[in-house]
Amino acid sequence: MKAAHYLVVLIAGALFGFGLSYSTMVRPEVVLGFLKFQDWGLMLVMGGAVAVTVLAYQFAPRLMRAPLLGGRFDTKAIPWNRDTAVGAALFGVGWGIAGVCPGPAIAGLGTGNWDLLWALGGMALGALVQGWRAKA
Amino acid sequence: MDISSLFPFGWSHYLVGGLIIGLGVALLFVFTGLVGGMSSVYSSTWSYLVKRPFFQQAKFTQSRAWRLVYAAGLIVGALVWWLAFSDGTAQHTGVPAWQLAVGGFIAGYGARLGNGCTSGHGICGLSSLSLPSLGAVLTFMATAFLTANLFAWVQA
Numbered sequence: 645m646k647a648a649h650y651l652v653v654l655i656a657g658a659l660f661g662f663g664l665s666y667s668t669m670v671r672p673e674v675v676l677g678f679l680k681f682q683d684w685g686l687m688l689v690m691g692g693a694v695a696v697t698v699l700a701y702q703f704a705p706r707l708m709r710a711p712l713l714g715g716r717f718d719t720k721a722i723p724w725n726r727d728t729a730v731g732a733a734l735f736g737v738g739w740g741i742a743g744v745c746p747g748p749a750i751a752g753l754g755t756g757n758w759d760l761l762w763a764l765g766g767m768a769l770g771a772l773v774q775g776w777r778a779k780a
Numbered sequence: 781m782d783i784s785s786l787f788p789f790g791w792s793h794y795l796v797g798g799l800i801i802g803l804g805v806a807l808l809f810v811f812t813g814l815v816g817g818m819s820s821v822y823s824s825t826w827s828y829l830v831k832r833p834f835f836q837q838a839k840f841t842q843s844r845a846w847r848l849v850y851a852a853g854l855i856v857g858a859l860v861w862w863l864a865f866s867d868g869t870a871q872h873t874g875v876p877a878w879q880l881a882v883g884g885f886i887a888g889y890g891a892r893l894g895n896g897c898t899s900g901h902g903i904c905g906l907s908s909l910s911l912p913s914l915g916a917v918l919t920f921m922a923t924a925f926l927t928a929n930l931f932a933w934v935q936a
């Protein structure tokens with residue numbers, strides 16, 4: 645990848661991080677409030693994000709021969725199998741306990757919320773153990 | 781039903797924030813073709829340190845650099861919000877550290893086993909019109925609702 649790629653990746657990440665902060669998704673209390681049916685904001689965040697992303701994912705590969713910086717459009721097909729089901733169920737349990745998911749655990753640090761290092765550390769360790777147990 | 785009762789803190793910042801997140805993920809795809817879920821960085825970064833075959837898969841070693849830059853971007857964007865749009869005091873959470881760590885561990889393990897999280901299955905998977913991702917989203921929403929309410933009930 646060239647420097648231009650990394651610049652776009654950085655800007656895309658920054659938009660993501662700004663959006664997570666602006667929508668208060670970096671605050672575990674807000675996420676837990678959603679999960680306890682007190683505030684439906686998270687639905688608007690996810691709905692808004694999907695509304696934009698679905699346009700890019702559905703139209704770009706049909707209207708463009710290649711991404712603007714070259715290469716090809718990635719298609720990431722995830723099968724529905726036992727790992728996906730069990731993994732998603734476990735992810736939800738952890739998310740419901742902490743109120744933090746992988747993006748906000750990183751982005752939250754940019755808002756000076758060092759408490760989230762506990763969640764970040766936990767996630768990194770969880771990913772390590774998952775990979776350690778998995779077959780390559 | 782009064783719609784404002786669903787959004788006690790207002791609704792527009794949620795929608796605007798979500799649209800900006802979507803703009804980031806869409807921009808990434810249109811310019812580079814990359815699918816920008818977030819949980820993969822937790823596995824791909826370990827590939828720098830852990831030599832086990834699982835972590836040395838091409839999908840991790842070939843994506844680890846841009847995924848780290850993407851993660852750095854998250855922090856930069858949040859920092860911009862913090863400096864320009866908040867009152868400038870450091871954010872803090874009342875959720876206990878053990879809950880963040882234990883919940884984080886289970887969420888990290890589960891997201892990697894299930895190949896995605898709220899952004900990977902939620903935003904990217906749904907936007908790909910992927911049925912397995914829809915199944916994953918419904919599954920983790922259900923267990924998250926149950927867990928959060930169970931926790932609130934036990935702590936009350």
